[in-house]
Amino acid sequence: MDRQNLTLMTDLYELTMMQGYFAHKDRNETVIFDAFYRSNPCDGGYAISAGLEQVIQYIKELHFDDSDIAYLASLGIFRPDFLEYLKTFRFSGDIYAIPEGTVMFPREPIVKVIAPIMEAQLVETAILNIINHQSLIATKAARVCHAAKGDGIMEFGLRRAQGPDAGTYGARAAIIGGCIGTSNVLCGQLFDVPVKGTHAHSWIMSFPDEYTAFKTYADMYPGACILLVDTYDTLKSGVPNAIRVFTEMREAGIPLGFYGIRLDSGDLAYLSKKAREMLDAAGFQDAVISASNDLDEYLIDSLKAQGAAITSWGVGTNLITSKDNPSFGGVYKLAAIRGQDGQFIPKIKLSENSEKVTNPGDKKIYRIYEKESGKIKADLICLADEEYRETDDLELFDPQEPWKKTKMAGGTYRLRPLMEQIFKEGKCCYTSPKVMDIRAYCQRELATLWEESKRLVNPSQVYVDLSHRLYHTKIELLEQMSRG
Amino acid sequence: MDRQNLTLMTDLYELTMMQGYFAHKDRNETVIFDAFYRSNPCDGGYAISAGLEQVIQYIKELHFDDSDIAYLASLGIFRPDFLEYLKTFRFSGDIYAIPEGTVMFPREPIVKVIAPIMEAQLVETAILNIINHQSLIATKAARVCHAAKGDGIMEFGLRRAQGPDAGTYGARAAIIGGCIGTSNVLCGQLFDVPVKGTHAHSWIMSFPDEYTAFKTYADMYPGACILLVDTYDTLKSGVPNAIRVFTEMREAGIPLGFYGIRLDSGDLAYLSKKAREMLDAAGFQDAVISASNDLDEYLIDSLKAQGAAITSWGVGTNLITSKDNPSFGGVYKLAAIRGQDGQFIPKIKLSENSEKVTNPGDKKIYRIYEKESGKIKADLICLADEEYRETDDLELFDPQEPWKKTKMAGGTYRLRPLMEQIFKEGKCCYTSPKVMDIRAYCQRELATLWEESKRLVNPSQVYVDLSHRLYHTKIELLEQMSRG
Numbered sequence: 001m002d003r004q005n006l007t008l009m010t011d012l013y014e015l016t017m018m019q020g021y022f023a024h025k026d027r028n029e030t031v032i033f034d035a036f037y038r039s040n041p042c043d044g045g046y047a048i049s050a051g052l053e054q055v056i057q058y059i060k061e062l063h064f065d066d067s068d069i070a071y072l073a074s075l076g077i078f079r080p081d082f083l084e085y086l087k088t089f090r091f092s093g094d095i096y097a098i099p100e101g102t103v104m105f106p107r108e109p110i111v112k113v114i115a116p117i118m119e120a121q122l123v124e125t126a127i128l129n130i131i132n133h134q135s136l137i138a139t140k141a142a143r144v145c146h147a148a149k150g151d152g153i154m155e156f157g158l159r160r161a162q163g164p165d166a167g168t169y170g171a172r173a174a175i176i177g178g179c180i181g182t183s184n185v186l187c188g189q190l191f192d193v194p195v196k197g198t199h200a201h202s203w204i205m206s207f208p209d210e211y212t213a214f215k216t217y218a219d220m221y222p223g224a225c226i227l228l229v230d231t232y233d234t235l236k237s238g239v240p241n242a243i244r245v246f247t248e249m250r251e252a253g254i255p256l257g258f259y260g261i262r263l264d265s266g267d268l269a270y271l272s273k274k275a276r277e278m279l280d281a282a283g284f285q286d287a288v289i290s291a292s293n294d295l296d297e298y299l300i301d302s303l304k305a306q307g308a309a310i311t312s313w314g315v316g317t318n319l320i321t322s323k324d325n326p327s328f329g330g331v332y333k334l335a336a337i338r339g340q341d342g343q344f345i346p347k348i349k350l351s352e353n354s355e356k357v358t359n360p361g362d363k364k365i366y367r368i369y370e371k372e373s374g375k376i377k378a379d380l381i382c383l384a385d386e387e388y389r390e391t392d393d394l395e396l397f398d399p400q401e402p403w404k405k406t407k408m409a410g411g412t413y414r415l416r417p418l419m420e421q422i423f424k425e426g427k428c429c430y431t432s433p434k435v436m437d438i439r440a441y442c443q444r445e446l447a448t449l450w451e452e453s454k455r456l457v458n459p460s461q462v463y464v465d466l467s468h469r470l471y472h473t474k475i476e477l478l479e480q481m482s483r484g
Numbered sequence: 485m486d487r488q489n490l491t492l493m494t495d496l497y498e499l500t501m502m503q504g505y506f507a508h509k510d511r512n513e514t515v516i517f518d519a520f521y522r523s524n525p526c527d528g529g530y531a532i533s534a535g536l537e538q539v540i541q542y543i544k545e546l547h548f549d550d551s552d553i554a555y556l557a558s559l560g561i562f563r564p565d566f567l568e569y570l571k572t573f574r575f576s577g578d579i580y581a582i583p584e585g586t587v588m589f590p591r592e593p594i595v596k597v598i599a600p601i602m603e604a605q606l607v608e609t610a611i612l613n614i615i616n617h618q619s620l621i622a623t624k625a626a627r628v629c630h631a632a633k634g635d636g637i638m639e640f641g642l643r644r645a646q647g648p649d650a651g652t653y654g655a656r657a658a659i660i661g662g663c664i665g666t667s668n669v670l671c672g673q674l675f676d677v678p679v680k681g682t683h684a685h686s687w688i689m690s691f692p693d694e695y696t697a698f699k700t701y702a703d704m705y706p707g708a709c710i711l712l713v714d715t716y717d718t719l720k721s722g723v724p725n726a727i728r729v730f731t732e733m734r735e736a737g738i739p740l741g742f743y744g745i746r747l748d749s750g751d752l753a754y755l756s757k758k759a760r761e762m763l764d765a766a767g768f769q770d771a772v773i774s775a776s777n778d779l780d781e782y783l784i785d786s787l788k789a790q791g792a793a794i795t796s797w798g799v800g801t802n803l804i805t806s807k808d809n810p811s812f813g814g815v816y817k818l819a820a821i822r823g824q825d826g827q828f829i830p831k832i833k834l835s836e837n838s839e840k841v842t843n844p845g846d847k848k849i850y851r852i853y854e855k856e857s858g859k860i861k862a863d864l865i866c867l868a869d870e871e872y873r874e875t876d877d878l879e880l881f882d883p884q885e886p887w888k889k890t891k892m893a894g895g896t897y898r899l900r901p902l903m904e905q906i907f908k909e910g911k912c913c914y915t916s917p918k919v920m921d922i923r924a925y926c927q928r929e930l931a932t933l934w935e936e937s938k939r940l941v942n943p944s945q946v947y948v949d950l951s952h953r954l955y956h957t958k959i960e961l962l963e964q965m966s967r968g
Contacts, residue, residue: 009648011640011667012681016705020687024700031690071673077705117690124684128643129651136646156495159612160811162620162654164493165647167613183495189555197496200608202818203504205831206515206601216508221500221561232834232965265835317811326810327644327801334686347689350716351749481716 006058008068010125015072018118019082030093030338031117032362034109035127037330038355041139041322042297045459046449048142048442049110050173051134052100052422053432058126060428062091091119092426096419098365100432101138101176101442103449104418105379105464108365110135110330112419117337124332133166134173136328140297140319141177142446146454147297149304151311154196156183156292157320170320176438178446179315191435198224198262204231210238214245222249223257226290229275230265239275243282250283260288262314268293269306276309288312296323297456333358348477354400360477361470365418368394368408369448376448377413378406382467390415399466399474406463490542492552494609499556502602503566514577514822515601516846518593519611521814522839525623525806526781529943530933532626532926533582533594534657535618536906537916542610544912546575575603576910580903582849584916585622585660585926587933588902589863589948592849594619594814596903601821608816617650618657620812624781624803625661626930630938631781633788635795638680640667640776641804654804660922662930663799675919682708682746688715694722698729706733707741710774713759714749723759727766734767744772746798752777753790760793772796780807781940817842832961838884844961845954849902852878852892853932860932861897862890866951874899883950883958890947 021027040047064072064086072078072086093115098104111127113120145153155174161167171182172191181194188195199217207213210232218225227245229238242261249256261279263271268291279287291303292314300313317323335358336344346360362384368377378396380388388394391410398404422430433441452460466474505511524531548556548570556562556570577599582588595611597604629637639658645651655666656675665678672679683701691697694716702709711729713722726745733740745763747755752775763771775787776798784797801807819842820828830844846868852861862880864872872878875894882888906914917925936944950958 006648006670008670008673009642009652010669011642012669012672012679013667013683014681015669016681017683017687020683020701020704021690023704025690029690033686068673072669075672075679077708121686125643126648129645129648132644133647133650158493158495159609159816160616160813161613162646162805162810163617163649164490164610164613165649166617168493169647183497185494185496185499185556186490186492188496188559189492189552195496195559197498197500199497199501199504201833202517202605203501205818205833206505206509206513206821217504220504220507224561317813321646321805321810323810326646326805326807329644329801332643334689337690349685349689 005061005063005065005068006126007062007064008071009129010122014122014124016077017121019078021118021121022082022085025117027116027118029117030114031120031334032336032344033113033120033124033332034335034358034363035111035131035330035332036107036109037328038106039329040106041136041328042143042325043458044139044143045453045455045461046103046105046139047135047328048138048177049098049102049104049131049135050100050138050176051130051169052097054130054134054169055097055111055127056422056428056430056432058130059091059095059123059423062089062123064089090426091115091123091423093119093423094421094425095423096364097422098418099420101438101445102418103376103445105462107359107464108379108381109363109419112363114362128330128332132328132330134169135330136322136326137170137173137320138177138442139328140322141174141179142442143297143456144300144315144319145178147301147304147456148313151313152180153178154181154183154312154314155179155319156197156314157316158184160317161320167320172435174319175435176442178439178442193435198226199228201228201231204228211241211244214241215248218245218249222254225257225259226262226288228264229261230263234263234266234271235274235278239278243278243284246284246287247282258288260290263289263291263310264293268310269303269308272309273307290314292316294318301456335359335363336361346473346477348474348481350481357478359466359470359474361473363470367416367418369414369416371412371414374448375450376462377408378463378465379418380465380467381470383470383473386467386469388415396463396465398463399471402471489545489547489549489552490610491546491548492555493613494606498606498608500561501605503562505602505605506566506569509601511600511602513601514598515604515818516820516828517597517604517608517816518819518842518847519595519615519814519816520591520593521812522590523813524590525620525812526627526809527942528623528627529937529939529945530587530589530623531619531812532622532661533586533588533615533619534584534622534660535614535653536581536584538614538618538653539581539595539611540906540912540914540916542614543575543579543607543907546573546607548573574910575607575907576600577603577907578905578909579907580848581906582902583904585922585929586902587860587929589946591843591948592863592865593847593903596847598846612814612816616812616814618653619814620806620810621654621657621804622661622926623812624806625658625663626926627781627940628784628799628803629662631785631788631940632797635797636664637662638665638667638796638798639663639803640681640798641800642668644801645804651804656919658803659919660926662923662926677919682710683712685712685715688712695725695728698725699732702729702733706738709741709743710746710772711744712748713745714747718747718750718755719758719762723762727762727768730768730771731766740770742772744774747773747775747794748777752794753787753792756793757791774798776800778802785940819843819847820845830957830961832958832965834965841962843950843954843958845957847954851900851902853898853900855896855898858932859934860946861892862947862949863902864949864951865954867954867957870951870953872899880947880949882947883955886955
């Protein structure tokens, strides 16, 4: 993806609609689209935003080259004047977004595009693809890391990822969400993140016996020697052979750095406790026991509860595919159209399901922190021209049940605008932080969530409220439409 | 992915193991690895192979460029002589594979790599990533198309795919599995497959009213006019406005080509039947009713059973992510090592779970068809030097329960070797067919399956038997190892 022009990575209907706008509307009509999602992945209490750096790259690169134009012409549905227009097409609008690594909640605009309608329409598919994918994996990683209670989680799902990008950008997102490293070397090269790994069963099998395989490995990598002990028999062969090798290293005066064993099959609770006893008895109290094998946040949580002696975890398939919830339902909806007077006219998308009715207008988000604890009290979506001040008293209400109100006295809370400007009139005005810096920021973000919202099962949901003005704008539009 | 060197898209342990082999083993020791899977996706009765074209591309491009070497050197774990060796590294081995679009079953080698151990080890991760992903989506697509009983299935999941490659190569695989087209324009450009699409809710919302939006669209695309009718109220507004536009086209003498409506929300069974009545009453019996909205094979099957009047289906998230089963469990296991005498010494990987014990040795697969029906009777995995003839009587037995035997008289069955040679001494000796030709081949392949094996729930499993020689080789190795 990195070196590829993704302009044609779009749904055909974006282009047929563009041609329709080109021919039948004011081409410069400016609109606002919001990308947002409706429910947290895995029935969780939050999501982590990710993918913005790749969205920026996509927007910067956006152009139709000659082969793209030739291909579109070959489809027989595009007219010469429209194809001619595409030759010089560039994105000229504004984009606002929630920075990567931020904790976010349903219905909040993650990305807001303000641009001529043809441009805003075209970019829908790629923005959703990138943000949906990376936010999904970052969120899943945060859940897995939460279950591990401070133990390191290694991402190593590349072989089961849904294609090369899913493996590489998925690993990027997993690190943003809290993983300490990935097995994916390409991800390490592209994003300067830690890569880790030792050996597979085939290493063991390619030597005459397990001891020789371990010994050879330890000779080569004495500083990072995690031996895979389950090829033949974990407790009868693997762990004793590992102990033999560690003992020889100790006797030869070779410093044992990061060393230990990896369990990859069987009952991880039982085997880890037995292996711990054996390692401890041999004087290797600081040997690490790492484990892998179809792990996810629920299994790690359960193993922790069972007292498994594992302090390092490798998570593959279930993280890199977010197996129990493999898609993030981000959508991209029209929120406003600029009228002849320059003012935005709010637009709303109806639905029989009231949760699916969109929030109209040009919006922004305030995060409200409880001053005392530093924890998130609620988020407030309001219109872009509304200003709130921390010194004022604040009344919040639940937009689904507006009679439920909460008052906060001025001075007891902190406000933070969540969205940042990313593009201004087609020029990027934002610098993406390094991935490891985003990871550190995400850790600080997660610390602002109450424990009850980080719970894996049935977490408390954080309130996302609407300002009075936004709420009334929405109600008014709904009433207008029901009057027909 | 297409224009990118994916050499570093590998797990770090492949490289640490390579360096180990480099330093401590005969570098030219030739080994055999098999990529295979253990159970069919979605508890189905088969899988469809896909991804080989991208594997070929990957192997052809395999090399470490200067920036790759510099990155690896920066990790501080690779020695100068090994890095020097990588500079001229190329794949020099043989590869055999099951062609794309082929029906396949658990435990069959999909890809067999015969190469010096360092090369065979390196390519593991990328081969699995590519084959696992595309085979998963091709299989899911075949299931969805089976449920649709001949109706066209459109793939349009790009926005919910796990990144750009998942959207693009996933769409490729979906077409191999039977979809008639994709919304993904990049996939159309790269693989010369049909791209389709009309308009979104935002199109309707950007016009003053629904009728004007429909009319404008119909004027532009009279030959492929599917109108999205659920923006405001499907039966009270959408369908009547569509009928008004179709009537005007008919009255103006504009030929109605492929035309109709798309339902994207609500009760699709009820709405499609009502819409059908309304369209028929207006004389539009040939108007197509297409539907979308979180569909999968089970929902389509249920809608068909309910008599829904839908004959064209758009499937997004659940197909492009294979939502209920988002990973294909392909693994890559050492099967043999060439001894000093040039003969391959079979290797076996033990497991407490007997289903997980690998099949050792240099193998190939025969597919056995019943001559009369042309349907698949069983598959037979045997050693590469075994030859079977259709004129001989054939005795098959179940490797899990070897006392269960089936005899087939010579002349009553047909044999077909399933694997083809793809690389010979590092040179590609195979030409990938065009995607639409692979799709046509896949349709013929699916026709060789009994209906009972294509059933969505609890299908009959096709027997994958072992030859007597392979079975005895396996038993002998197991006994050797248990003697220890």
